[in-house]
Amino acid sequence: ETGVTQSPTHLIKTRGQQVTLRCSSQSGHNTVSWYQQALGQGPQFIFQYYREEENGRGNFPPRFSGLQFPNYSSELNVNALELDDSALYLCASSLGRGFEQYFGPGTRLTVT
Amino acid sequence: ELKVEQNPLFLSMQEGKNYTIYCNYSTTSDRLYWYRQDPGKSLESLFVLLSNGAVKQEGRLMASLDTKARLSTLHITAAVHDLSATYFCAVDMAGTGNQFYFGTGTSLTVIP
Numbered sequence: 124e125t126g127v128t129q130s131p132t133h134l135i136k137t138r139g140q141q142v143t144l145r146c147s148s149q150s151g152h153n154t155v156s157w158y159q160q161a162l163g164q165g166p167q168f169i170f171q172y173y174r175e176e177e178n179g180r181g182n183f184p185p186r187f188s189g190l191q192f193p194n195y196s197s198e199l200n201v202n203a204l205e206l207d208d209s210a211l212y213l214c215a216s217s218l219g220r221g222f223e224q225y226f227g228p229g230t231r232l233t234v235t
Numbered sequence: 236e237l238k239v240e241q242n243p244l245f246l247s248m249q250e251g252k253n254y255t256i257y258c259n260y261s262t263t264s265d266r267l268y269w270y271r272q273d274p275g276k277s278l279e280s281l282f283v284l285l286s287n288g289a290v291k292q293e294g295r296l297m298a299s300l301d302t303k304a305r306l307s308t309l310h311i312t313a314a315v316h317d318l319s320a321t322y323f324c325a326v327d328m329a330g331t332g333n334q335f336y337f338g339t340g341t342s343l344t345v346i347p
Contacts, residue, residue: 156334165239165323165337166278179334182236213277221327223268224335226278 127152127216127227135233136204144199144230148216154178155197156224157189160211172197173220201232209234237262237328241338249346251313256341258307258324267307268325268335269298278323281309314345 128147136142148155154173158166168181172191186202195216201208211231215224238261248254258267266285270278282291284300284307291298295318297310307324321342325335 158335158337163340165340166325166335168334168336171334181334223280223283225280226270228277231275 127214127225129212129214129227129230131230132228133231133233135235138204138206138234140204141200141202142204142232144201144212144214144232146197146199146214146216146227148195148197148214149225152216152218152225153195154217154219154222155191155195156215156217157197157199158213158215159183159208160213160229161207162210166213169199178220204234206234208232237264237326237336239324239326239336239338241322241324241341243341244339245342245344247344247346248311248314250315253313254311256309256311256322256343258309258338260305260307260324260326260336262305262328264302264305264326264328266327267300268327269307269309270323270325272321272323272340274321281322311343314343316345316347319343319345 130145156171157169160166170180171178175191188200191197211229213229215226217224240259269281282298287302289300295312300307321340323340324338
């Protein structure tokens with residue numbers, strides 16, 4: 124059984140650009156959550172997708188958006204990148220809401 | 236808004252000593268999780284605490300949960316260098332289904 128995977132591992136973008144991060148959930152997991160972890164801080168909840176629909180959102184602006192596909196993989200899109208968007212982005216999948224989450228290795232985004 | 240506070244933020248301890256990390260949270264929660272994070276890495280699940288009075292132990296680590304006090308502890312017994320990492324608690328706010336709120340993290344350094 125494969126775990127949660129994320130791509131790319133690292134990327135560097137310029138302020139104002141747009142970025143798409145990808146997450147493949149663990150087999151059979153229909154719930155994916157995304158988190159942003161700035162350096163030296165705890166992860167912050169961005170949003171969650173359950174069976175292809177957004178199921179809750181943290182305190183992030185609309186330029187953070189997402190999708191979940193029929194195979195339950197997910198994308199996080201960030202428009203108009205700002206320097207403060209530099210962080211480790213983690214996705215986590217679970218069998219459903221209320222089940223234990225399993226985190227992927229993360230994508231390190233640097234905005235210059 | 237749910238707040239999760241950990242203390243201490245930084246902990247330097249000698250090998251063989253015991254210490255406790257505290258996690259306080261501000262509102263009702265269904266469950267509490269402890270994670271370990273090594274530098275530049277993702278989150279590794281340590282414990283899932285599902286009810287008041289729950290206690291779990293793995294090796295030199297023991298976690299407990301007091302939902303009435305809204306407090307969880309992570310106790311380290313006879314610390315070894317391999318335990319050096321950052322430890323996070325995370326609270327799953329009641330009814331949200333896996334929308335985690337993370338603590339600030341405790342950076343633990345075990346000195347030989």
